[in-house]
Amino acid sequence: MTIECDVLVVGAGPAGSSAAWAAAKGGAKTIFIDKKKEVGVPVQCAEGIGSYLISHLPFKMPKDQLLWKIDGISFNVDDITIERKGGMWSGYAINREKFDKWLADNAVKAGAKLLLDTELIDVETREGYHVSTVRVKTNNVETEIKPKVVIAADGVDSTVLNLLGFEVDLEKTGYVYSFELSGVKVNSNLDYMFFGDFAPGGYGYIFPLSNNRANVGVAALFKKDSIKEFYDNFLELPEVNNLLGGENLIIKEKEGLVPFLPQTEKWHYGNILFVGDAANQNLKPFVEGFLPGILCGDIAGQSAAEYAVHGKGLESYVKTIEEKCKNFFEYSDVLTKILYETGKKTEKTYHLIRVGIVSDLFSLEELNHLKTLDYSILKKIILKRYKKQ
Ligand SMILES: Cc1cc2nc3c(=O)[nH]c(=O)nc-3n(C[C@H](O)[C@H](O)[C@H](O)COP(=O)(O)OP(=O)(O)OC[C@H]3O[C@@H](n4cnc5c(N)ncnc54)[C@H](O)[C@@H]3O)c2cc1C
Structure with a gap:
């Protein structure tokens, strides 16, 4: 036919x-x-x-x-939390x-x-x-x-x-391993993003859908075959455990490839x-x-x-x-290139650089300079700039 x-x-x-x-x-x-x-x-x-x-x-x-109003994003790395609200940070589930x-x-x-x-x-x-x-x-x-x-x-x-x-x-794609969980403790109008050793080069997230449900996942560009391990590491972070409450039911699997x-x-x-x-x-x-x-x-x-x-x-x-x-x-497009390049780096300083960039505390132009700084200096700069805003 x-x-x-x-x-x-x-x-x-x-x-x-x-x-x-x-x-x-x-x-x-x-x-x-x-x-x-x-x-x-x-x-x-x-x-x-x-x-x-x-x-x-x-x-x-x-x-x-x-479904659910999102006022902003809470970015987390080590003991640092940066909250960004309104404008481009706000949204909906x-x-x-x-x-x-x-x-x-x-x-x-x-x-x-x-x-x-x-x-x-x-x-x-x-x-x-x-x-x-x-x-x-x-x-x-x-x-x-x-x-x-x-x-x-x-x-x-x-x-x-x-x-x-x-x-x-x-190789030009990323993978997001994700579940909708019920019984989550976090009852918040913020989305949460975490960066750190649990998922080198990637990030973990908790995106609330209601007062007791959330999409929870980990995204990685590299080492995609370790993504389940990254997810388990993510759930073990004390801050994540606090937000989820530890007694969660999986409602649905929502994973997949993303273009990068x-x-x-x-x-x-x-x-x-x-x-x-x-x-x-x-x-x-x-x-x-x-x-x-x-x-x-x-x-x-x-x-x-x-x-x-x-x-x-x-x-x-x-x-x-x-x-x-x-x-x-x-x-x-500019961000894509920078995140792809810095995503290959697993050192702690790069977790800070990525958080600084995605939370808009670091500008893209200063990247080369930032790469030369050590962890404690980068941390001081991030916290100082965050306080100033
Ligand atoms: C886990 C995960 C989390 C994400 N989180 C977000 C988020 O929070 N917010 C956001 O904005 N985006 C998010 N994204 C990205 C978002 O889901 C995609 O960008 C969006 O779905 C793209 O829409 P699309 O129509 O281009 O492609 P798709 O939604 O992928 O649709 C493509 C369709 O084509 C069909 N298809 C494929 N091949 C064939 C074929 N040969 N013949 C017929 N049909 C075919 C597929 O079945 C599919 O239905 C996420 C992605 C993933 C994987």
Whole structure:
């Protein structure tokens, strides 16, 4: 069987669903597929979103999607605690399963056709990465789809990237090992992040979801095969034990890969637009990809519809992101390089440097100088600057 469409979106995560929603609203015959049987399941997320991005969204944020208010972040290293509140530090906890389903439902209501349990298995391309046909498989039945545009929103280990020969390099990704726990003692409107020897180069986090539940996990860029050990070490930290209370039930596993370094140089090849985690549109240091994926997905969907329906160029995709999201991505890109480089260093001084950078007490320009200082001096500088604010 062969189906023709204007826009084929691969992946019904936040980036894919918002792309499908925008493409359908733009009048394009849109199909979006996902290999999962159910949208949003399993959740692979710590479910934190930053307030600063909400006003940029292409829809009014439904209040019932915002579960728990987050006033700021508590950064912890050794005996140092730095609390940052308001502005870019504030946000909300969301329920990803519910939110992902809401996005996909809206795309369907706008006229996009959703095919679940449907996996992209092959692409045929003409010269210049121009996809002519893709093959998908549903319940062992193969179907051919001939789209005018493909939006690759298929996540960090993108099948589209792999099929086009870019071969996703897992060394450029991080891994987050995470659980939703109930019975947690912390009843707080702060997210907690910990840095230290328990996870060299990485961090641990407690992101409250309610007065007694939280997503708790450890993220690592290097030594990913030791991540379970890092998580166990994290739970043994006395401060973490105090916050969790020690009598916790695992509600759900929510682990997964996160993009870190870019896999490709561009977001647009031929008639293919890469979006979301597949395009590393994921803001560092907190690997925040949910709202950025929605923002960029919406732009991809609009550009794809304008191309397919009105014959306009697909170049508007990258151009519009550069106009609308330049500030977020530019800062994130610089930070990415620094965190990747310092993440390889396991010395105690580097834990302090990373905390100083992510809590905005150290500027990126002074990094080379900071690297020459010893632990006690760095600690004094951090505490002095924190006190001053
Ligand atoms: C443990 C963890 C914690 C995180 N915490 C946060 C956080 O607190 N806040 C935040 O903003 N971000 C967080 N992130 C990142 C965030 O989850 C991602 O950035 C976001 O989900 C990216 O959206 P996406 O639509 O690009 O990709 P995804 O959500 O990964 O969706 C891709 C979809 O494509 C489908 N797919 C893949 N291959 C195929 C194929 N061949 N055929 C058909 N379908 C396919 C997949 O099934 C999937 O549904 C976290 C990530 C992890 C792993």
